[in-house]
Amino acid sequence: MNNRVLIVEDHKTTAEILTKIAQKLGFEVEVMSSLADLTASLIEDKAYFCACVDFHLPDAHHGEAIDQTVAAKIPTFVLTGRLDEQVRQKVMTKAVVDFILKETVHSFDYVGKLLTRLKRNMQVNILVVDDSLSVRKYLRTLLERQNFTVIEAVDGLDALALLAETPQIKVVITDYEMPNMSGVELTSKIRRKHPHEKIAIVAISSSNNAMLTARFLKNGANDALNKPFDAEEFYTRIFRNLEYIEQIEEIEFAANHDYLTKIKNRRCFFELSNQALKTANKPSALALLDLDHFKAINDTYGHEAGDIILVQAAQRMAAHFKDGIVARLGGEEFCVLLPETSIDEALGRFEFLCHHFDSFEFKVLTQSLNVTTSIGLVEISQQDLSTALKQADEALYAAKEHGRNQVVQYGQSI
Structure with a gap:
């Protein structure tokens, strides 16, 4: 894993705070204060784990620096001092990981949480189940932006076979309408072998029918989303369910392992x-x-x-x-x-x-x-x-x- 975090921020104090947060988590840090510095660095073809980019820079007032890091395929989250709906929409159309409002100390706490999440995501496999190639590609794009490993299945039968072959899968995202087996049937079959604390199931449907959502949840889904959905909401749902699984894993680990040496107790x-x-x-x-x-x-x-x-x-x-x-x-x-x-x-x-x-x-x-x-x-x-x-x-x-x-x-x- 590349261990270098790029910080593009012209405010010295903010850059210092972000640097300390990243270094405390074990990252190397490179700080730049302008679009010109960033452009020169990217020309040198340096590799970065992710980038934290200020929306407004002295020579880039409208998020141009974000375009540079995204184009270089660097996972990018954005810092902004102003977040009205217009700015939010502009940021979220730039294929970024997330955005953070620079207003309180809690905002910077979120930076540490996000860096930790991006590192953890590299170990997480997510199974996307949908008979539509375009939908699978869209979900893959969203998930890979967050460093997840994505596995695709074309229907429920394919999904069950992949689950049997890949025990590391932690999240299943399934459509409702599919050939051979509906998403509700798939959810029910998965739950017979895999409890909520081991695999999270997120159902996606183009229907606004509340009864369908209830059917998914009653058959074992952890969460449900209606199409079209907002990328920010999608990420929030995925992260919330992953955090639940990770909390259970941490509790189980603590119960079975010695606190100091981490071997069995x-x-x-x-x-x-x-x-x-x-x-x-x-x-x-x-x-x-x-x-x-x-x-x-x-x-x-x-x-x-x-x-x-x-x-x-x-x-x-x-x-x-x-x-x-x-x-x-x-x-x-x-x-x-x-x-x-x-x-x-x-x-x-x-x-x-x-x-x-x-x-x-x-x-x-x-x-x-x-x-x-x-x-x-x-x-x-x-x-x-x-x-x-x-x-x-x-x-x-x-x-x-x-x-x-x-x-x-x-x-x-x-």
Whole structure:
């Protein structure tokens, strides 16, 4: 992803505020104050993630700078100090992402929200279902302007097949009148497999019939629009429904992941591991891992350094065991379940992890530290998960008693 934001604004204070907002979100910023500067930059064929352009510049009083960035295919949102209906109509005919009225501090908050939204949209797939090619092209143009990835379906049957092939789809926009299957029927079929919090359905119809809108909503649509619709209203509906899905995802993530390391938490580990063990046809391997001398690290370098090490340790474990269930149980203690993995294979993999921790330093603030790990390993076959964890804990204790920085298998003499 190109990470450079272009700001075209002649007011110095406004440009500084916008720059700080974009930089805080991780963007690089290039500021220009006139149409002449912008034209020179675009001639150099520079690439930008998006552009924030003032409607009125000293050498461009009527939005001419907007035409330049839009023509260069740069997603553009507009800043304006005046927004009567005439200016609004002029802005929205220029194929811009959005417009922002420069009047309060909340206006600038919206800039940050918009930049975040444009970045997130790059990961969002939207399915457009309509038998009219011209309508599909129009909706694609609107959506791609906002950085969405667009998938097209010609009817309901085509849409259901694409949904089965593309689980990343978060929004379905469907027409009502289509061959083979109506939009209402499609909505009902989608809802049998996909709940509201996973996929949003926005119905579009040329009819002003309130009963049709009600049918869509009763059959599972999240929202409904009548043609012809305003682009601004269209975007608002899409964003509102996406934000609902994202809020649910954030809640679910918080419930299942450790707040610091972002790997699975204790509750989620037990839930997923018990499910995996119920369906396993072969023995599995379970390991408890503890970072060595972690209290001394906190006492010497501070808790911020300790947190950094915990995050890096979790990242290394997750990278080494992509086929397993990795969790932080608490403090500096982690747990890994490798479903249907022989104890010999697991032993080799955890010994490799021990070597990795011992060999590669942790980058902490302004220095590098060596941190090792002790590991208790057990095979799970007939015993339940709680029993296996107690056995792994005994093996972990033995690893620490015999010098740390090693793997001890439960039941094996050292």
